[in-house]
Amino acid sequence: MTRVRFLALGPLHAEVGRTLLDLGPVRQQAVFAILLFNADRVVTPATILQGVWGEQTPPTGAKVIPPYIYRLRRTLQAAGVGHDGPAIDSLRIGYRLRLGSAGTDVADFDEAVDRAAAAERAGDLAGAAELLAEAERNWAGEPLAGLTGPYAQSRRQHLLERRVVCLEHRLELHLRLGDSRRAIPALVALQAEYPLRERLTIMLMAALYQAGRQGEAMDVFSAFRTRLATELGVEPTPALVAAYTSMLHGALGLPPMPGGPAEGNARARAATTT
Template sequence: MRDSHGSRPGSHSGVRFELLGPLRALRDGVAIPLGPPKQRAVLAVLLLQESRPMSYDGLVEAVWGGSPPVHVRNLVQKYVSGLRRALGDGPGLEWTGNGYRLNGADIDDLRERRRLIDEAMAARDAGDLRRAGELVASAEELWRGEFAEGLQTPYLAAERLRWAEKRLTVLEARLAGEIDLGRSFEYVHELVRLVAAHPLRERLVELLMLALYRTGRGVDALMAYEELRQRLAEALGADPGPALRSLHARILRQDPGLMAPSPVPVG
């Protein structure tokens, strides 16, 4: 059950941690002050280890990269102490002899997202595209911004890129499901916006072409292909991939198999 702030209680120690956006730690729905950005970054990195110890050198590399400040050891000790005070009787942050380990802490919004995506995949495999779309939409609602937004460290920057890709892949799957349900018209504008934001992403153009074709805009679908072909040639010296070329050919010959099923009634 969600609390009055829209969040579920944390599964360990009464503290809920969230990383699908700016890092948050909530106790009884109230945000815990987590200190300066680098201290918050130490917490985010340790949370991502999922209770595995992280060596001192590994933590320094993750937070500061290859050029840490001269007094980095003092900083690590300061931030660890600060986090222990902030978390109080909640999750335990300890030195194991092999590294720092954060016990009794989950990334709760990430765990919930994984559950929703797993349920969506099961619903899709069972042929329930409507339910799959609803579950993916619920997973998308958990995002409050970029992954670990605002924390600038080498490790978290790489994680942010990885999660941006995962998020976009899930979004593509949801849009494909909506189009298969006969909802092409409702999603054309969203796909146009996404293609503008990710102009070299072929899957998005493929979905846009299909949505345009199924709404009677075959010429616009062919133009979307040609525009991508030109962008790829200029940026990469490459042609569109096999899936996109195949769709282009099918649109040119007006393949009846491209037509959508009857639209699903809303509500």
């Protein structure tokens, strides 16, 4: 029996083999997203109302939810995935999505990141980098793209943070393997996406320095310091100043990423509870 796979690292959808399941209009999808990220746990109507509508609670209150649940349940039943497939239970205090044999791209991402951490602990930096690249291949764009409501927005931010931590650590591994030339284009693109993220600035400085482009590395520091002053009104942190000072003395190294992607991933998983 072909299993269902739920995809949230991009527009939310579900598939059975090559067949897409229609999860309905945007608000119905937003309801399902809450159930999905709390799979196998009971979610109260109050949590769904707050997560989907926020302060704009509909006049009918929780009565708006059962029709969405009914249509989602029918969609899962119509998929014909057998008794061990996903199903939605209506309980006295709320609703529960039982995943059963269904998979998710978020779980696949987590698994690849965890395997990368194990490879790195074993000293296989190249293998860890490849596993992080495998983790990144689960992404198909902005997570939960198009979904509205406080819950979807919060999950989106957590997932994006998890992605950038994964990217940073893969590029860090490339630098530790001496592959700075390969890392530089990706770091430049990532810093353009996150212009105030200090870790990326330090990594880009280190990559340019390793590649013999010390002048460009100093320019990166100067530009970042200017952005901090102009946009946030703050000075560089001691970590960034230390990296710059090391570069001036001809010994710029790459400080370790605290915890690596596995620790950041664990924190992000814990944050997905309601």
